[in-house]
Amino acid sequence: MHAETTATERKAAALAAFKDLARDPGVPKPDPILVVDNVVRRFGGLTAVEVEHVEVQRGSITALIGPNGAGKTTFFNQLTGFDTADSGQWTFNGRSMNGVPAHKVARAGMVRTFQLTKALSKLTVLENMRLGAQGQKGESFWRALLPAFWKGQEDAITERADELLTRFKLDAKRGDFAGSLSGGQRKLLEMARALMVEPELVMLDEPMAGVNPALTQSLLGHVKDLREQGMTVLFVEHDMDMVRDISDWVIVMAQGHVIAEGPPETIMSDERVIDAYLGAHHDAPLSESELEEQLHEAEAALEAEIEEETQK
């Protein structure tokens, strides 16, 4: 019962934080964990990302959506050190992160997953999990030679890995090669492995891509769980049903810019978002005949108006 109350509390707390916020891009949040300023990334003549200001609220699930080519994944790569931004700066927990290499970003507590799942195929599921643990004594060359140095820590790591595997229902697969898992199971494994790092901010790049509907529900549950455990989640997703279901706040990107922000219930009716997804002229006529029809309608309306005027 206690778990449920905290669950609703966390959700309520996250929603309360967003309650009175404006719907403008870059709106300041009460307690941001990640603050981004003027991040620009150009590929030759193409500006893939140009984000002026954006903040991610601590303890919330924030969705990053946008049409294909909006620069969401590129933006993710900038933030996590997998690609270097041309300019700009961002802070994580108040610590400046631009120019920090990817492995240090992860150590700082900002861990990502990938759009194309990166299961380490020829390692077992359990080895995949153990790899995620930080500060391992046995990962230094000289100490690795003497098992006595790292055996105890390894046992503790294994115990934690087994707990997570049970939670993600992968415990039956612990001895199998990760390469033998199904696509959905790999997504689960990647998420579980990221949790081994004990992150504060989990960044999921399309966690639902290629996952069958049956598994989607369980994945959704796991993402919600992250918030309940006090983590912050930022995720890229295309599936609007999922975004509506789990996110507390939505940031919309298009053509490299953040164009709108808002709660998931209303964001899709925002003018700017509809324009970005469907084009600014989405209600414009599509064919000649349609155009003519519209002209006739307009003419008829005008004539009626003129007639009304003359009769006065």
Next chain:
Amino acid sequence: MDWITIISTTVKAAIGVETVWYALAAIGINIHFGYTGLLNFGQSAFLAVAGYGLAVTVTVLGLPFWVGIGVGLLSAVLLALLLGIPTLRLRADYLAIVTIAAAEIVRLVFRSVAFKDVFGGSDGRRGFSDGFYAMNPFSPGTYGFGWLSFNERVLWVLVVGWALVALSCLIVFLLMKSPWGRVLKAIREDEDAVRALGKNVFSYKMQSLILGGVIGCLGGFIYGLAYASVQPDIFGTETTFFAYTIVILGGAARVFGPVVGSMIFWVLLVLVNGVLSGAVESGLITFMDSTQVGPFRYLLVGLGLILLLVYRPQGVFGDKREMAIDAR
């Protein structure tokens, strides 16, 4: 045909000097390629700098044997750093291109006329192994029984060589079941995933390159000491490719894969050579003469390798399940 000679040379080849120094080179390759996924095609350069480091220190500078060993080891570490710093951040295939070029540069420098005073040109260096044989605990004589016997010098080289092979295998075994080895294997699978989990991929690749280079360079010492000389052309690209063949033959990413691979490789070469030469001499084979046997055996070994890759791609020790994953 003289079957006794054919069998004795074949059995000797299984534990002989060639097997030892190729096994050491292959253990290094196995660390690079088998465990870390680094395509190092310049392994021969590590053997060369070690062999020449020892030879030049002792013969040209007149310093003691152990200083020479130290110089050789240090040169291997330096070569790894020199190769790794510019290339390890790049994709794997770039490393392959750079290492093969670097190995050729190293060989050509040792061979060059300009440095003939130091490295001895294409004749190489000799007369640096006295310090090693002075430590020989075996008194002069023949050791072994019947046709399987060695003189005291060869025996001493083989004892030291196999001790180094055993030590290298032990180190590889200990490392690869540790968390350190786990990071290496994970880098082989997908280095971005490893980066995302907070590991310094560059540092681990560098450690792997140095370790594999240093173990490989022991092969350079063994060659130099066994033949009491070093020549540049011994350390050509085919040395590297033989070592790769040995790794794949034995099974990549297996502790004893390179050792068994090296034994099989040399046994096959020597056996085929012996049988063919015998057959040519006794007139059983008439379509070639004895000078053509040498090239022809490589042809047969190549054919054997193709068949191996088709029917047993995992090598002798490999795991079929792992191969199945790759096939997806």
